[in-house]
Each structure stands twice: as structure tokens, then as C-alpha cells.
Amino acid sequence: MQKIVEVQNVEKIYGKASEKQFKALSDVNFEVKPGEFVGIMGASGSGKTTLLNILSTLDTPTSGQVKIAGEDITKLNNNQMADFRANKIGFIFQDFNLLENLTAYENIALPLALQNRPVKTIKPAVMSIAEKLGLEEILNHYPTELSGGQKQRVAAARALVHEPSIVFGDEPTGALDSKSARALMDTLTKINREDNVSILLVTHDPFSASFCDRILFIKDGEIGQELKKEDVSRAEYYQEILDSLGTFAE
Amino acid sequence: MLNKLALSGIRHRIRDYSVLFSGLMIASAIFYMFMSLATNQTFLSSNSPAAATSFIFGFGIVLLAIITIVYVNYANTFLLSMRQKEYGMFMMLGAKSSKISRMIFVETFTIGAISTVIGSIIGIFATGLVSRWIISAMDMQVKHFNSFYLPALLWTFVFFIVIFMFSAIRNSISLRRSKVLTLLKRDSQPVKIKRNGVLKSIQAVLGLILLAIGYFALWYAGTNPGFIYLGIPVALVTIVLGTYLTINSFVTAVIVMLKRNTNYSQKGLNNFTLSQLSFRINDYTKILSMVSMMFALALGAITVGLGFNNQIDNVVNGQNYYDVQVINPDAAQQKRMKSLSIKTKDVYNYKTDGKKVYYRASEFKKQPVGYSQIDTKTMISSTKTTNNPSKNTNAGYELMNTRLPDQRTMEVGFVSDSAYAAMNGKETTTVLVKTNSFKNNLATIKSISKAEIKRYPALKNAGGDKYSAYTLINGFFSGLEFMGFFLGIAFLAMLASCLMFKILSGANGDVKRYNMLYKIGTKQKVLRTTINKEIAVLFSVPAILGIIHVLMGLQLFTKILYKPYANIEIPFAIFIVLYLGYYFLTRYLYKKIVLK
Ligand SMILES: Nc1ncnc2c1ncn2[C@@H]1O[C@H](COP(=O)(O)OP(=O)(O)OP(=O)(O)O)[C@@H](O)[C@H]1O
Ligand SMILES: [Mg+2]
Numbered sequence: 001m002q003k004i005v006e007v008q009n010v011e012k013i014y015g016k017a018s019e020k021q022f023k024a025l026s027d028v029n030f031e032v033k034p035g036e037f038v039g040i041m042g043a044s045g046s047g048k049t050t051l052l053n054i055l056s057t058l059d060t061p062t063s064g065q066v067k068i069a070g071e072d073i074t075k076l077n078n079n080q081m082a083d084f085r086a087n088k089i090g091f092i093f094q095d096f097n098l099l100e101n102l103t104a105y106e107n108i109a110l111p112l113a114l115q116n117r118p119v120k121t122i123k124p125a126v127m128s129i130a131e132k133l134g135l136e137e138i139l140n141h142y143p144t145e146l147s148g149g150q151k152q153r154v155a156a157a158r159a160l161v162h163e164p165s166i167v168f169g170d171e172p173t174g175a176l177d178s179k180s181a182r183a184l185m186d187t188l189t190k191i192n193r194e195d196n197v198s199i200l201l202v203t204h205d206p207f208s209a210s211f212c213d214r215i216l217f218i219k220d221g222e223i224g225q226e227l228k229k230e231d232v233s234r235a236e237y238y239q240e241i242l243d244s245l246g247t248f249a250e
Numbered sequence: 251m252l253n254k255l256a257l258s259g260i261r262h263r264i265r266d267y268s269v270l271f272s273g274l275m276i277a278s279a280i281f282y283m284f285m286s287l288a289t290n291q292t293f294l295s296s297n298s299p300a301a302a303t304s305f306i307f308g309f310g311i312v313l314l315a316i317i318t319i320v321y322v323n324y325a326n327t328f329l330l331s332m333r334q335k336e337y338g339m340f341m342m343l344g345a346k347s348s349k350i351s352r353m354i355f356v357e358t359f360t361i362g363a364i365s366t367v368i369g370s371i372i373g374i375f376a377t378g379l380v381s382r383w384i385i386s387a388m389d390m391q392v393k394h395f396n397s398f399y400l401p402a403l404l405w406t407f408v409f410f411i412v413i414f415m416f417s418a419i420r421n422s423i424s425l426r427r428s429k430v431l432t433l434l435k436r437d438s439q440p441v442k443i444k445r446n447g448v449l450k451s452i453q454a455v456l457g458l459i460l461l462a463i464g465y466f467a468l469w470y471a472g473t474n475p476g477f478i479y480l481g482i483p484v485a486l487v488t489i490v491l492g493t494y495l496t497i498n499s500f501v502t503a504v505i506v507m508l509k510r511n512t513n514y515s516q517k518g519l520n521n522f523t524l525s526q527l528s529f530r531i532n533d534y535t536k537i538l539s540m541v542s543m544m545f546a547l548a549l550g551a552i553t554v555g556l557g558f559n560n561q562i563d564n565v566v567n568g569q570n571y572y573d574v575q576v577i578n579p580d581a582a583q584q585k586r587m588k589s590l591s592i593k594t595k596d597v598y599n600y601k602t603d604g605k606k607v608y609y610r611a612s613e614f615k616k617q618p619v620g621y622s623q624i625d626t627k628t629m630i631s632s633t634k635t636t637n638n639p640s641k642n643t644n645a646g647y648e649l650m651n652t653r654l655p656d657q658r659t660m661e662v663g664f665v666s667d668s669a670y671a672a673m674n675g676k677e678t679t680t681v682l683v684k685t686n687s688f689k690n691n692l693a694t695i696k697s698i699s700k701a702e703i704k705r706y707p708a709l710k711n712a713g714g715d716k717y718s719a720y721t722l723i724n725g726f727f728s729g730l731e732f733m734g735f736f737l738g739i740a741f742l743a744m745l746a747s748c749l750m751f752k753i754l755s756g757a758n759g760d761v762k763r764y765n766m767l768y769k770i771g772t773k774q775k776v777l778r779t780t781i782n783k784e785i786a787v788l789f790s791v792p793a794i795l796g797i798i799h800v801l802m803g804l805q806l807f808t809k810i811l812y813k814p815y816a817n818i819e820i821p822f823a824i825f826i827v828l829y830l831g832y833y834f835l836t837r838y839l840y841k842k843i844v845l846k
Binding site for chain 2: 056058078079082083084085086087089091093097099101102106109110111112113114116119122123158
């Protein structure tokens with residue numbers, strides 16, 4: 001089966017050759033299969049955001065290869081990267097990043113409009129994803145009129161509406177209370193199962209991580225350990241994560 | 251410690267601060283430019299015959315002061331929008347709010363003082379440059395004008411120190427009052443658009459009615475000069491209000507309409523642009539109306555100034571039919587005349603016996619003499635020719651001015667060839683030339699006139715030729731024209747920078763939006779086009795309304811100016827070029843702030 005994400009020998013060094021340099025990622029290798037729900041955990045400063053930025057073409061690796069949906073994204077030019085993000089990737093950010101001057105509906109429709117999809121197809125697509133995420137009632141609201149949890153679900157809808165190959169999230173539950181966090185993770189799990197959407201999340205939070213199929217632990221820019229869910233329940237998996245975090249930190 | 255932090259904050263945002271500084275410098279430079287003219291009473295009284303001039307300039311000072319205050323206010327908002335997050339953070343970390351408010355006070359005031367001093371120096375140079383340019387481009391004669399004028403400088407300092415004092419106080423109070431959280435989050439607190447269809451339609455209708463009343467008042471005051479002192483204030487009030495209501499209702503209506511049209515709005519970033527605009531328009535209505543009014547006034551000032559220039563031609567052509575007159579031409583004068591593009595050249599001889607002058611009637615049969623006359627009703631001049639100058643006072647007057655001064659008051663006779671030949675008196679030859687265009691031959695005409703005065707010093711004070719009339723009238727109208735130009739350019743520069751600042755002060759809040767659009771896959775090119783479009787709309791709304799105001803406003807001058815709409819494309823072109831310059835500058839700066 002084709003892989004959705006393939007990362008080979010990726011290295012990221014910040015700072016120009018003349019300045020003080022900092023190696024944020026060294027020799028990172030992993031892959032994500034279609035329909036997988038993968039989490040990335042690690043201490044602050046371990047390189048999670050750096051990795052995610054590279055995967056989502058917002059930044060380029062110093063060396064190594066990244067393939068997404070079979071395409072080597074390190075070889076794209078700026079315009080191709082933009083197109084790639086618009087077509088193949090969905091984003092969920094920690095601070096929602098909705099446009100306050102657009103309604104929920106318009107926010108969700110934005111990626112489709114950006115791709116210049118036929119106008120007739122936009123409404124059905126938005127309505128169907130809104131229904132899945134339970135947003136029908138609030139489509140005409142502006143973001144300021146929504147709660148944090150609702151905002152994040154709108155953001156999730158925006159990340160999913162154009163049926164991307166993979167959805168990236170950088171601490172999507174970071175700004176939510178535990179109840180909203182749980183609702184969001186439930187929704188993402190449902191979408192992952194039912195629609196076979198691949199998801200890659202960066203998170204600090206073991207509870208959110210326990211919804212994943214597999215967790216990669218990253219430390220000082222290197223992937224140190226991998227924890228698969230296999231057949232255990234979510235509660236047990238949560239415990240396993242806590243244990244790993246304890247040992248991994250040492 | 252905090253001071254050091256604050257300073258390093260400035261260093262990090264040096265680009266934003268340079269925008270702020272240059273903007274404030276423009277403001278004080280323009281204010282100085284205007285004051286150098288407006289406070290110079292000697293200049294005003296020696297260049298304008300009208301008592302209204304002082305009134306107009308007083309009015310101008312008030313207007314410019316208001317704009318400047320609004321302008322500094324926007325610049326100040328721009329400053330606050332940059333700084334509040336940082337100061338909010340200091341407060342969160344435990345800095346006392348009194349300390350913070352003192353810091354913002356010092357910062358605002360220092361920025362104001364530095365930019366006023368540098369701006370005034372720029373203003374002095376700019377005044378010299380602009381005035382020299384206007385004077386040479388328009389062949390003007392302007393007396394008692396100095397680019398450095400101490401009272402103007404002092405006024406500029408006093409005025410700016412006072413408004414910066416107020417801004418500084420305001421900033422420090424507003425920082426002291428705000429909660430830390432609001433400071434930290436201010437960017438993300440959007441204004442909610444109020445949508446009230448009925449109210450908007452009432453506004454639209456009312457706006458149009460007010461505009462109609464205003465335009466009518468202008469037209470009425472133009473045709474009934476007695477009504478001017480009532481008509482102008484009425485027009486000002488109604489047009490200001492009408493503009494405000496029209497922008498508020500119509501522009502919003504157009505945006506809503508475009509948004510509803512999904513075929514348009516759901517393409518690319520159109521919907522985003524429309525939403526940006528609809529949020530902005532609410533916030534911008536006041537400034538857009540102000541800018542469109544100022545735009546109209548500035549454009550009006552230049553148009554009317556140029557109208558006086560057209561007046562020069564009309565009046566000069568009403569004075570003399572012939573462009574050049576030479577008495578007993580010598581070789582040098584003949585040579586000069588050869589380089590004119592001649593339409594008609596008439597040569598008349600006369601003899602004088604010391605009491606009367608005698609022309610040969612036959613010469614006028616062969617070459618009819620031209621003369622000009624002014625219709626006293628329309629003030630429009632026309633030219634005619636006649637074979638019989640003895641029966642025509644206008645032609646007689648024209649001929650009179652072609653003679654030497656001591657022969658002008660003598661009685662004139664037109665005699666037969668034989669009678670003329672029998673006379674003993676000294677014979678004088680006058681060569682009269684009408685060229686294809688007085689303006690195009692001006693340089694040669696001037697040299698011929700100067701040479702004539704050398705040859706016949708009596709002509710120096712008596713004049714009589716067209717060039718002397720031109721010098722006199724040009725001097726008279728140049729002052730007015732110069733004021734119009736100067737006023738217009740100063741106003742335009744001010745209002746366009748006002749608009750620029752208003753737009754730029756929103757830029758900091760837009761950084762996140764554009765960054766997000768970039769992240770979800772919008773190409774840089776598309777982002778740029780979106781920004782260009784948005785700023786283009788914000789610039790064109792006041793420009794369009796302003797142009798309509800001017801076209802209507804010129805009705806006011808139908809009685810005062812000869813053809814107020816003639817050559818209107820010149821001031822419009824100057825304006826559009828300057829205004830476009832501001833548009834491009836704004837969008838360049840905006841993109842520098844918003845895009846990586
Ligand atoms: N633009 C940059 N220039 C230089 N160093 C950077 C840059 N961005 C990140 N770093 C460094 O790279 C390392 C990894 O940063 P990264 O943001 O990926 O961490 P993270 O795992 O996302 O942390 P957190 O959980 O706190 O968000 C850090 O030590 C950081 O200081
Ligand atoms: Mg991070």
C-alpha cells in the first residue's frame with residue numbers, strides 16, 4: 001500500500017553558516033500509512049513544530065527527503081508548495097486561526113474557493129462536513145460569537161472540507177478545556193475511521209494523544225521511541241503513554 | 251530596565267517606526283508649507299486684489315488644522331496598535347501602570363517632537379522647491395514669497411507640540427485604563443457589522459437628497475452671486491453629511507450585493523476581500539467622507555487656480571488684437587519678427603504736424619485693421635477687422651496704442667493719398683503682427699517688446715502693446731493661481747497621507763490573517779492581488795465622490811471665471827498622478843508590514 005507520509009533522513013539546522021547554528025532535527029525517519037492516526041509527543045523545544053512545518057511545506061529541511069502522497073515536497077517551488085498545501089493538506093492550529101471577518105460557513109468554504117472549485121459544488125461540500133461535525137446551527141455565526149470548542153470544530157471542518165490527503169494539527173486541543181478537547185478528539189477519530197482520513201497531530205497532552213493509533217516520541221530533534229495502540233482500550237493506552245513519558249523523559 | 255526593553259522593542263520594529271516617522275514628517279512639512287503662505291500677510295495682500303483671500307486662507311487654516319489633528323490621531327492609533335501588546339506584556343509581568351503610562355507619554359511626545367523638527371526643515375525645502383516649480387511651469391510673477399518664514403515655523407512648532415501633548419496624554423490615559431487582557435488581545439477583537447436594511451435605505455435616500463441640495467446650492471450661488479455667503483456654508487454642510495451617508499449606505503449595499511452573488515464571491519479570495527472591505531467601510535466611513543471632501547476642495551483649488559490662468563488669455567486677448575507692434579523697425583527688429591509664426595502682418599504709415607496725426611485711408615482699404623472687443627455681459631473677448639477705422643472706436647483705440655505715447659492723445663485723421671503726399675510732417679511706420687498663437691510665440695514677443703522699450707524709452711511706462719498688458723494681467727492672476735495650486739497640493743498630500751495611515755494602522759491586525767491564508771495554501775501572488783484590490787477600493791471611493799463634487803462645485807464659478815470647465819483635464823491629471831503615487835506607496839508599505 002502507498003504511504004501518505006514518508007520521511008527519510010530529515011535534518012534541520014537553524015541559523016546561517018556564518019551564525020551560531022542549532023540543529024533542531026537530526027536524522028528523522030518515519031512514515032504514515034493511509035488512514036492512520038499518528039501522534040507526535042515530546043518536551044518543549046524538542047522539534048515538534050519544526051517537524052510539522054517541514055511536513056506541511058511551510059519550511060524546508062536542511063537535508064533529507066519528505067514525500068507526501070508520493071510527491072517529494074522538498075523539490076517544489078513556492079507556488080507549487082502553495083498549491084500543494086491548498087490541495088493536499090488540511091491544517092488545525094492551536095489558536096484556531098479563523099478569519100474573524102468571515103462567518104463560520106465562509107471560513108469553511110475558503111479552501112474550496114481558493115482552489116476555484118465550481119461554485120455549485122461548494123455549498124454541498126460545506127454542508128456535508130458541517131453536518132458531520134455538528135455545526136449546522138452555527139454556520140452563520142462569526143467566530144467571535146463562538147466558543148473555543150466550536151471555533152476549533154469550525155477550524156477542523158475547514159481543514160477537512162477539501163478532502164486533503166492528510167490533516168496536520170499542532171496542539172489542536174491546546175487552547176481547549178477538557179470537555180471540548182474530548183469532543184474534538186472524538187470527532188477527529190470518527191472522521192479518521194469513517195472517511196479514512198490520515199491525521200498527524202502534535203500534542204503535549206497525553207489524553208489527546210490516547211486517541212491516536214500510534215505515537216512517536218521525539219527528543220532533542222530525534223525520534224526516540226514509538227508506541228502503538230494495538231488492541232488495548234483507550235484508557236489503557238493512556239496509561240501506557242503516561243508510563244512512556246515518564247521513562248522517556250529520563 | 252523597562253526603558254531598555256522598550257527601546258529594544260523600537261529597534262525590532264524599525265520598519266513600522268520609519269513609516270510612522272515619515273508620515274508625521276510629511277504632516278508637519280505640509281503644515282509648514284501651508285502656513286508659510288497663509289501667515290504671510292504681505293504676500294497675500296500684494297498678490298490678491300480680493301478681500302476674500304484672507305477669509306479663504308483663514309478657512310484653509312481651520313480645515314488643515316482639523317485634518318492634521320485627525321491625521322495625528324490616526325498615526326497615534328498606529329503607534330498604539332504597535333505598542334499595546336508589548337506594554338500589556340510588561341504590565342502582565344508586573345510593571346506598574348503609572349510607569350507604563352509615563353513611558354508611552356515620553357515615547358509619543360519624543361516621536362512627535364523629533365518628527366516636527368525634521369518635518370519643518372523638510373517643509374522649508376519643499377516649499378522652496380514646489381513654489382519654484384509652480385512659478386516656472388506657469389510663467390508666474392509672485393512677489394514677497396519666501397520659503398523660509400519664521401512666523402510660519404513658530405506656528406507649526408506650537409501647533410504640533412500642542413497636539414502631541416494631547417496625544418501623549420490620551421495614550422497614557424488609555425493605557426492606564428485598559429485591562430491587561432484587552433491590551434494583549436486587542437487585535438483579535440473585531441468590530442461587529444451592524445446590518446440594518448431599513449436604516450441603510452433611509453440613509454441612502456437621505457444622503458442623495460442632501461447631496462442634491464448641496465449641488466443645487468452651489469449652482470444657485472454661482473448664478474446669483476449675492477447668495478454666495480449663504481450658499482457656501484449650506485453646500486458644505488449638506489455635502490459633508492450627504493457624502494457620509496452615501497458612503498455608509500451605498501458602498502455597504504454594493505458589497506452585500508457582491509457577497510450574495512456566489513458566482514463572484516465564492517471565487518478565490520473574493521469573499522475574503524469583500525469581508526475585509528465591509529468591516530473596513532464601517533470603520534472607514536468617516537475618513538472616506540472626509541477624504542472625499544478634502545479631495546474635492548484640493549482639486550477645486552487647483553482647478554480654480556488654473557481657471558485664473560485661462561482668464562489671463564481671455565483678458566489679454568481682449569486688450570489687443572495684434573501680438574507685436576514695432577515702430578520704424580530696424581534690422582534687428584525685422585530679424586526678430588521673421589522668427590514669429592505670422593498670421594497677418596499689417597503696415598501703416600502716419601504723419602503728424604504736432605497737433606494731429608494723419609493716416610492714409612487707402613492703406614486700410616488694402617489691409618483692414620484688426621481690433622478686439624470685450625462683451626461686457628459675458629466678459630468674453632472677440633476679434634474683428636474693419637476697413638474704416640474712423641467710424642469704429644474700438645479700432646481707433648487699437649490704433650492709438652500702436653503710436654508713440656506723445657502722439658496717442660492727438661486727434662486722428664484719415665486722408666487721401668494725394669493729401670497725404672502733400673503733407674510735410676515726419677512719417678512714422680508701424681508694423682503690426684498677429685501671430686498664430688500669442689502663448690507659443692511668447693519668448694520672441696517678449697524680446698521684441700523689450701527691444702522696443704530700449705529704442706523708445708517713453709514706452710516703458712506707457713505700454714500699449716500686448717506683451718505689457720500680459721505682464722500686468724499675469725502678475726494679477728498669478729498670485730491667485732499660485733495660491734490655488736499650493737493649497738491644492740498641500741491638501742492632497744495631507745489627505746492622502748491621512749488615508750494611508752488609516753489603512754496602515756489596520757495592517758498590524760492583518761498580519762495574522764494573511765499569514766493564515768498563506769499557511770492554508772494561498773499563493774503570494776494571490777495575496778498581493780487581494781491587498782492591491784482592497785486598497786484600490788479604499789482609495790477610489792473618495793476619489794470618485796471627490797471628482798463629482800468638483801464637477802458640481804465649479805458651478806459656483808460660472809460668473810467669476812471665464813469657462814470654469816476649460817482645460818479641466820490638467821488639474822485632474824496632476825491630481826491623479828499624485829494620488830496614484832500615494833496609492834502605490836500605501837500598498838507597498840502595507841505589503842511590507844503584512845507579508846513576509
Ligand atoms: N526559526 C528558528 N531559528 C532558530 N532556532 C529555532 C527556530 N525555530 C525553532 N528553533 C529552535 O528549534 C528547537 C525546536 O523548536 P520547536 O518549535 O520545533 O519546538 P517544539 O517541540 O514545537 O516546542 P513546543 O512544544 O514548546 O512548541 C528549539 O530549541 C527552538 O529554540
Ligand atoms: Mg511547538
